Amino acid sequence: MSAAATTSHTGLPRTTATAGSAGRVILKRAAGSVFVLWAAVTLTFFVLRLTPGDPITAILGGAGSSPSPETVAAVKAQYGLDQPVFVQYLDYLAGLATGNFGTSYIFKVPVLDILGPQILPTFQLAGLAMVFSWAIALAFTLLTVGRGRVLDGIGRGTEVLFAALPPFWVGIMLAVVFAVILGWFPVAGDDGFKSLVLPALALAIPLAGFIAQVTRSSFEEALAQPFVLSARARGLSELAVRLGHALRHAILPGLTLSAWAVGSLVSSAVVAEIIFARPGLGRSLVDAIINRDLPITLAVVVIIAAVYIIVTLLVDVLYRVIDPRISEKGATA
Amino acid sequence: QPADDTFVFATGKDISCLDPHVDGDMPQASIAANYLDSLVSQDKDGRIHPWLAESWKVSEDGLTYTFKVRDDVTFTDGTRFTAEAVKANLDHMVDPDTQSGTAGGYLKPYESTEVVDDATAVVTLNRPYAAFLEVLAQPFLGMESPTALKRPQAENCNSPVGTGPYKIVDYVPQSKVSLVRNEDYNSAPPFAQHQGPAYIKNLEWQIVPEDSTRYGLLRAGQVDALDLMPSVHFAEAEADKNVALVLQDRPGNPTNLMLNTTRAPFNDLRVRQAFLRSAYVEAGINSVYFGTVTQAGGPLASTTKFYSPDFEDAYRPDPAEAARLLDEAGWTGRDKEGYRTKDGKRLIVHFPYTPAVWPTAHQALVTQLQASAKQAGIDVRIETGDFASVSEQGNNFDYDLRADYWNTNTADVLRIVFSSEYTESAGFVPNGSGFRNKEFDKIVNDALATDDPAVREKLYYQAQRIVSDNALQLPLYNQASQLAVRTDRFADLTLEPSLSLPYIYDVSAVKQS
């Protein structure tokens, strides 16, 4: 349990690559993706729909509202809530198949109208957070691994510290120091790259801690491999050995971690979105769940699941680029 | 730096559907005041003036209102404003399909509207309703384009259309609403300081729920004004010469904790009184709100017409009296933790609460009240929950305490918050105390049947006394508009008078030297 153990507490999936002809692989993948989407939606639908709590409360729950029984009946009919749950479920699936995510209980507008504008900011945030995480993690790895006890210790310690930091705490501190006190970055908002930096860092720093930890241990492992010695014996410089050989092996576990992290960034972005007053799916999700806005919750689940699936696929492709053995042998490193 | 022709306003509470007819939450009214005009307007003293209605006549029996409306006003979608629009709007508000909370709730006596001609609309009520004109002055009941109202609700929620000084051009939920000046605006209300189009071309309404972020944006100059000014930053803002505070208490039922009288322990008047006596509200307000809010002293906010200060001191904190009342009520035992017991059962008060919908200071305040109740031997359990389940409990009288307030520009709020009519409702139940009292119901209904101010004042005084005597709620502090604005860039941010909401129409850019 070497690789698994080092990343264990985060509970990482391992990317699984399947062997076989490209066509069959793609077909299998597509079927698997549809299944995951369907199951995710179904699970969420029934879990949330069958828990106590009337969606009517959510729909008519604005402060000071005082709807009459006629109103309630009208709403029930409008949202199809007068039907048996299973019929509602089938209706929802049918709608989903045609790209109709339903109408928000809270906002009373089509879900896509609400979530549409939130998607891009979230992806930008998650994407930049990912880039930052890798930049930090790689800097740590290349600069501190095997560079003497002191540097190694500093790198190791910082990584563990980073991984232990709660993102919201990092966000608040960054906001106070760099936006309010120093004024280097905007306090909040969604207004160009500069406004993305702090929220992305808030998410990236803890994540970088995790990526750096797994990358460090696999980098150490790689540096200890005979082929690295072999390369040195050929007369290669330290830098060439690190960049040309060790790094390539070392980033694979971190990559697996990233596949999982992107999906979770979409939801955990909520803290950065709250602190930096950014629009985004994370906030929509948390609000939707708090307000029992089932259609929005379901739609966010679909989006997150789709992101997870797509990113997993991308990582798989990247994996194959970095480690071509997979496509040939159908086994992960 | 935003351009001079854009005013950026940061609001602290999320907006759901923009159309204020639907639901009825303050943030909707807040922005509606800037793109909707109302039929009538109200001044600071509560008097009613013409707006889109040039004049009106009320029948003897108080059941028929004949409005003469302006004929020179056009909605921003090009639809002409006529009596037909009045009918369309009132019908829309009471239509169950609209799922209106506030506007529909205010129009319970509404029967129908008859359009006599383009300029004349006759509204029929099914009972006298003296507060009718007052509620009509609220942005919740603003006039929307009948053409726009015909669209599906989803569409109208995204882009309601009014005759106001601004019109909505874009809405990104949970993020911002963009508005642009209505260049043809010619229907400014009497409380406005000028006529014609607004001074500022663009209005951006940003949604920033996080307190410190919203304030940070203002300090950094990223926004020009904000609401729900965090009390912790008042002193700092006051010291900042570039920032001014715009403060105004709102009329209505102040922020309070409702005591559920329908079940134990608060079905016992003595226990209710004891709880009120145990609460050190003033100390709490001064510490967590830094004195930025006005303590409320009775069922009405002090800014409400017909408010009487006589009940302010009805329940001064008095531990000895609280103890006496509890002893009298039979809660004589004490358990290990010092809580009072009766028949071996602890005096527990369940308080479902959604922190997310309240200001931070409110959360601190209720924690302090919890602690002071503990001194009296009352175990207040703040049970945090999501909004949906807490409001569900709220609607089923499944609580002992409920955090509430009701902003409205009329003392009729007493009827909404305390009469038996409002203890039953399929959705939200405004009467959180579950108080049912025939005498009280008669008084507040009688007050609607007359427009003689003296009579009304007398009736509302009696109503306030009944509420106070029955210890139905623990008043905390007046709801207030607390705005902060960058005075280095803009001047004349005012409040519209009905609900004291931010009014951007008169705002003008400060000439930079």
Place this chain on the structure above:
Amino acid sequence: MTVTNNDGGTPVPQEAPASLLLGIEGLNVSFSTPRGRVDVVRDVSLALAPGKALALVGESGSGKTVTARTLVGLNAANAKVTADRLEVLGRDALALSERQWRGVRGKEIGYVLQDALVSLDPLNTVGQEIDEALRAHGVRGKAERLERVHQALRDAGIPDPELRARQRSGELSGGLRQRALIAQATVLNPQLVIADEPTTALDATVQAQILELLEGLKEQGRGLIFISHDLAVVGRLADEIAVMQGGRIVESGRAAEVLADPRHEYTKALIDAIPSGAAKGTRLSAATRVRAAAEPDRATEFSETAPAVEARGLSKSYPGPGGTRRTVVDDVSFTLERGKTLGIVGESGSGKSTTARIALGLTRPDAGTVTLGGFAWAGAGADEVGEEQRRRHRPDIQLVNQDPLSSFDPRFSVGRVITDALEAGSIGTPRDRTQRALDLLARVGLPASLFDRRPLTLSGGQRQRVAIARALALQPRVLLLDEPVSALDVSIQAQVLDLLADLQEQLGLSYLFISHDLGVIHHVSDDVLVMKDGHVVESGTAAELFVNPQTDYTRQLLAAVPELPARA
């Protein structure tokens, strides 16, 4: 990422051409470890002339690799190197800067690492790996480099170099990988080539080919340092031999002389320990015989007349790529007589282990039957035997495999490993199991002090003995030995083989002995089965088969086995 040419290091100052490639006197290497400083190489002196081959031999851990790595300046960071003289290619190696070393490595000294299977970056193609050496040393011109890559592969005896250059090491067989590794070390025509265990882990035939390749390098006039723990292999190639033990050179001299007339006890023991020369029954080690066996006290229905194991027509196939099936065991039959040893020999992948697993009842055959002491034990279709029926007889047949460590529950101490086996066979009472376990340890020549140790902390030979003790705990009739000595040094291998011989003699055990080492098989077997690609190529008694092989394949195998020159 491109490595720029000026990365190749500054030119090393040339001195007058030395007649010797190596001149080492009083070399010491120590490592600082958490437990303190460890001396690993002590007072080693070596010399090597061009066109000559020097062999470093010695058991595992004797310091061979550390010595070799010192010669390319690539010892681990915690190493401390001192020497009276450390001249490599006429330069003072102790004074070389890291930059100068880079100029030497690959260009003047080619270094072939010990673990050929993992010494090429699995993510790069073989061509890229060789090309890297050329680029690191400033060879410009893509086309030229490509040509030299192909040439190096061709020189290393790799057929179809254009194709192989585009493949990754994972796609090559062990032999090809070893050649590719040699190619990347020799592409710049270094004057000195160091090859660390270049033939270990290779089948005999492949091993012979590699030796030939190295011979060729020597003939080109290069110096060759060649490391092995196998004296027989060394005998074919070396001009000079240095025997290392515990970090010191205990004996050195002309190869022929050292092998024919070893002076040092250790060298003698090493030569004696080689099983190939010695027929069954002779002892390979100096270890004392194990003491006599206790009476078996387990009731068994094991037949006293039927053969111990009889396999008929065993076949097994596995799904291969693209929906095909690959037959890995094809119609294999054999008979293991009671008290005898049946050796199974064959190249890697020939199906030896699969056959053993079928015989053990762990893998279900597609066809064929196995009987154990006359009982139906395993079979296919109608002859299938359930695990429930088998369990009763399980104690009669036990397995000892190549990697004993992985066969111990990691939670267990040595004692627990054995008492657990006793418990599994319901032998003895819980109370006297400890005593029985200690007896078993003694029987396999292990001290009682190991009882509480974890297997991880034992040496390979000790672990193998524990595995044997555990197998004996159940008082079996048949031991299935799958490459039981392949991971061991010759000297320890000798001890284990002697132990097995003693046990067989005293307990009347039957052995099914699997190995790819013909020498070992020759030494231990009464009967031999030669397997290739799942088939039995040839079978017969050891005496006949090794003296008079009937098939070309067997002849080929035998020819490839390196033999020591006859001793004086």
Place this chain on the structure above:
Amino acid sequence: MSVALEPSTARDNRPGTPDPGPLSTRRSTAAKAAAALRKTPIGVWIAAALLAFLVIAAVVPSLLIRQDPYVIDPATAFTAPGAEHWFGTDQNGRDVFSRVVAGTGQSLLLGLAATAIGLVLGGLLGITAGVSGKWLDSAICRFVEVLFAFPGLLLALIVIAVSGTGIVTAAVAVGVGTAPGYARMLRTQTLQVIASPYVETALSLGRSRPHILWHTIVPNVVRPLFVLATLGVGQAIVWASSLSFLGLGAQPPAAEWGAMLADGRNYIQLAWWIAAFPGIFITLAALTTTVVGRHLQQRLEAEV
């Protein structure tokens, strides 16, 4: 591969060495443990000391608490850290140090409970999948794969949506959120154990399959869990504090770190200490458990 001979081995093999017997090796085990302790890096020592402090704070808070963490005194609100109030006071005049200490027990317990829930759920799924036949295995795998499409926070939120907020729900929510990761890991672990030669050896020793399952497979799968749990606790605490930050965790006036931080964040410019100290303690808890856990893990791996 070659097997290096350890010096001790050579000694044991030397003929004539008096047999010291099993007892003395026990002593040497103790000596080894002592040596291992000496090898422990200084960072781990510091972490262990801090963790010990946290554990004391959790188990006997009365040793450390100086003021009642729940008593409200509006008059002393926002007092800066000093001799009277080491970590200052909060918006309600409560002593932040006492509150942080009082919250330790709850936070650690929450972390432990969440990790335990995650491990038990994940373990049930993972081990069942690992030891089951093709059908059930792939069904569970599919299920876990689907759960993976739900990021942990989403799963946690759904649990909260179903059962409301509160400290118990938070523990369950975080536990459920981490379960899929553990499930996958434990399945891999189980498969590895099943494929290991020692399981096969147990079979060839004549052990029955249920016996092997309960006495060989399960113990070996479960063995590394302790360390995993140590590593998980820190992250669970961070997670739970996130929930509290979102207002979905502990109930007031509970001195839960995440909730304290969430409360204090609005006062950060006026009174940084209200949010700073709970934040530091969350980080400390996560950091120390991780460092100590990782160290144990390395030791365990070295031992195996």
